[in-house]
Amino acid sequence: MDDIFSQFGDVFGDDSPFGSFFRGAQGGGGGRQRVRRGSDLRIKLKLNLQEVANGVEKKIKVKRHVTCNTCGGNGSKNGTAVQTCSTCQGTGQTRKVVNTMLGQMVSTSTCPTCNGEGKIVTDRCDACFGEGRVLQEDVIPIKIPAGVAEGIQLSVGSKGNVPPRGGVAGDLLIVIEEEEDADLKRDGNNVVFDLYVSFIDAAIGTSVEVPTIDGKARITLDPGTQSGKMLRLKGKGIKELNGYGRGDEIVHVNVWTPKVLSADERAMLEKLRNSPNFQPKPNKNEKGFFDKMKDFFHG
Numbered sequence: 001m002d003d004i005f006s007q008f009g010d011v012f013g014d015d016s017p018f019g020s021f022f023r024g025a026q027g028g029g030g031g032r033q034r035v036r037r038g039s040d041l042r043i044k045l046k047l048n049l050q051e052v053a054n055g056v057e058k059k060i061k062v063k064r065h066v067t068c069n070t071c072g073g074n075g076s077k078n079g080t081a082v083q084t085c086s087t088c089q090g091t092g093q094t095r096k097v098v099n100t101m102l103g104q105m106v107s108t109s110t111c112p113t114c115n116g117e118g119k120i121v122t123d124r125c126d127a128c129f130g131e132g133r134v135l136q137e138d139v140i141p142i143k144i145p146a147g148v149a150e151g152i153q154l155s156v157g158s159k160g161n162v163p164p165r166g167g168v169a170g171d172l173l174i175v176i177e178e179e180e181d182a183d184l185k186r187d188g189n190n191v192v193f194d195l196y197v198s199f200i201d202a203a204i205g206t207s208v209e210v211p212t213i214d215g216k217a218r219i220t221l222d223p224g225t226q227s228g229k230m231l232r233l234k235g236k237g238i239k240e241l242n243g244y245g246r247g248d249e250i251v252h253v254n255v256w257t258p259k260v261l262s263a264d265e266r267a268m269l270e271k272l273r274n275s276p277n278f279q280p281k282p283n284k285n286e287k288g289f290f291d292k293m294k295d296f297f298h299g
């Protein structure tokens, strides 16, 4: 199980016991009943490249406010009835008439006695101290689709906090973070691997193993492979989010030039220095860097 509990704590809205916020039908109709909604919970979820590419199911541990079972959420002892607030007569709002130059104006504000709830808990529930909700550690299974990217936010409905003393829970929001892969770099739905080979391997040809999202793959380098060549491993990239396609892996060949030479090595290479085959002779089919980029990433 993935314990991302340590990342908990980034919470939308005011999470204090008396500060839950309202969303949805507000104002207008005066005495109209509002649906109280708890705050959203937001967590960050780090995924590796394989999880991003193929999608993954995770079980996430979160601490959230849930309805108190002892009082059923109203906050009073054993769930007995709560009193209607006498300050606002249960409307949750107080009205004040102000005389101005333009005449009388009525200003409405949240009732300070009940904090807009319209009800007062006189005999508090022992389990939740009158709050009507308790903090609980929940394990929430979530399915992450393939192809998500850094910063994408997924929402699990009603898995956030319930507000104090009754109402609907907010949502659990999951913000995706991509863990950088040691070998493969992401470029949209493609992944790029930088392969380094000796110029001997490049000249003679060789077969090498390269990492892919789903394990190793063996590729062949033809004799006379040029530095900068790009090989495409079809379908070895990242699945398209909400689609059916899949990106490719692009192996970018880098021919390694020795940085240090022993006297013997140097002597051997000196013999080849003026050999005609070692003189660069790029032909028209050997595209430069710019054309290759265009072909692979935009063609």
Ligand SMILES: [Zn+2]
Pocket (backbone or CB within 6 Å): 068, 069, 070, 071, 072, 073, 075, 076, 125, 126, 127, 128, 129, 130, 131, 132, 133
């Ligand atoms: Zn309670």
Ligand SMILES: [Zn+2]
Pocket (backbone or CB within 6 Å): 085, 086, 087, 088, 089, 090, 091, 092, 093, 111, 112, 113, 114, 115, 116, 117, 118, 119
């Ligand atoms: Zn009140």
